[in-house]
Amino acid sequence: MTVSDSALDADWLGVCRRAVVGLELVLAAAPSTLERATETGTRGSGGDRTLVIDASAESVVFAELDALSAAGHRFLAISEERGEVDYGDRGVRVIIDPIDGSLNAKRGIPHHALSIAVADGDTMADVVFAFVYDFGPGEEWRATRDQGAWCNDAPLDRDAGERRARDGRLEVLGIESADPRWVAASIDRLVGSAHRLRALGTIATSLCQVAGARFDAMLTLRNGRGVDAAAGQLIVREGGGYVAFPRFADPLGAPLDSAPSTPVIAARSLETLRELEGVPT
Numbered sequence: 136m137t138v139s140d141s142a143l144d145a146d147w148l149g150v151c152r153r154a155v156v157g158l159e160l161v162l163a164a165a166p167s168t169l170e171r172a173t174e175t176g177t178r179g180s181g182g183d184r185t186l187v188i189d190a191s192a193e194s195v196v197f198a199e200l201d202a203l204s205a206a207g208h209r210f211l212a213i214s215e216e217r218g219e220v221d222y223g224d225r226g227v228r229v230i231i232d233p234i235d236g237s238l239n240a241k242r243g244i245p246h247h248a249l250s251i252a253v254a255d256g257d258t259m260a261d262v263v264f265a266f267v268y269d270f271g272p273g274e275e276w277r278a279t280r281d282q283g284a285w286c287n288d289a290p291l292d293r294d295a296g297e298r299r300a301r302d303g304r305l306e307v308l309g310i311e312s313a314d315p316r317w318v319a320a321s322i323d324r325l326v327g328s329a330h331r332l333r334a335l336g337t338i339a340t341s342l343c344q345v346a347g348a349r350f351d352a353m354l355t356l357r358n359g360r361g362v363d364a365a366a367g368q369l370i371v372r373e374g375g376g377y378v379a380f381p382r383f384a385d386p387l388g389a390p391l392d393s394a395p396s397t398p399v400i401a402a403r404s405l406e407t408l409r410e411l412e413g414v415p416t
């Protein structure tokens with residue numbers, strides 16, 4: 136059996152779907168901003184202040200991983216809050232962001248997502264299974280390496296191209312890490328590249344919008360973490376798009392961990408990917 140077969144041996148889609156059901160209960164139990172804004176008093180491995188809903192959501196996912204481990208599967212879990220948890224095989228990595236878009240979740244803004252990726256190595260190129268569930272619209276995005284990508288079980292159109300306004304600028308460009316200071320630092324290039332900007336507040340979901348050709352492209356304006364992009368980047372590539380992590384010589388060489396290491400850029404064409412690599416970040 137090859138490594139990649141064993142990585143996919145477990146029922147990862149079942150794990151992810153059960154985790155979604157559990158996370159919906161966590162979110163329903165704390166429906167108001169006041170409840171969702173409660174902090175645990177600690178910081179996650181990525182440095183953000185941990186919300187009680189983040190910690191509860193992570194516990195839901197780890198309960199599923201514990202069950203998988205008890206059934207004999209071995210892997211290494213890497214999660215936003217807990218960092219690395221060794222379940223016996225560092226060759227199979229499970230990269231988890233229990234809630235990508237915590238600020239949205241806290242404020243009741245629709246887009247926030249569970250992101251889970253499974254990899255047979257330690258870089259973005261090694262992701263073999265990807266799952267993003269966006270709790271706002273209730274959309275399930277997933278991909279399997281070399282087999283395609285789906286939204287709510289409908290296959291994504293690999294040939295969906297980009298749209299440009301009459302003046303040649305991209306019709307819709309997603310931006311993330313949209314701190315106004317970083318928007319200001321990038322604004323001249325954004326003026327030249329985009330007819331309209333959209334900032335959803337979750338990297339995983341923004342990547343899925345490129346996968347579905349709703350966005351013509353997206354980029355983060357600062358370094359992001361592997362946990363945010365690990366699943367979404369495979370969904371983009373299996374949906375016919377292109378992805379680059381520009382701090383690395385190998386465009387898919389970014390590490391699957393929870394430290395900020397590189398921006399991420401995704402586009403429907405290679406030409407646009409190259410164009411956006413020129414936006415300062």
Ligand SMILES: [Mg+2]
Pocket residue numbers: 189215232233234235236237
């Ligand atoms: Mg998170």
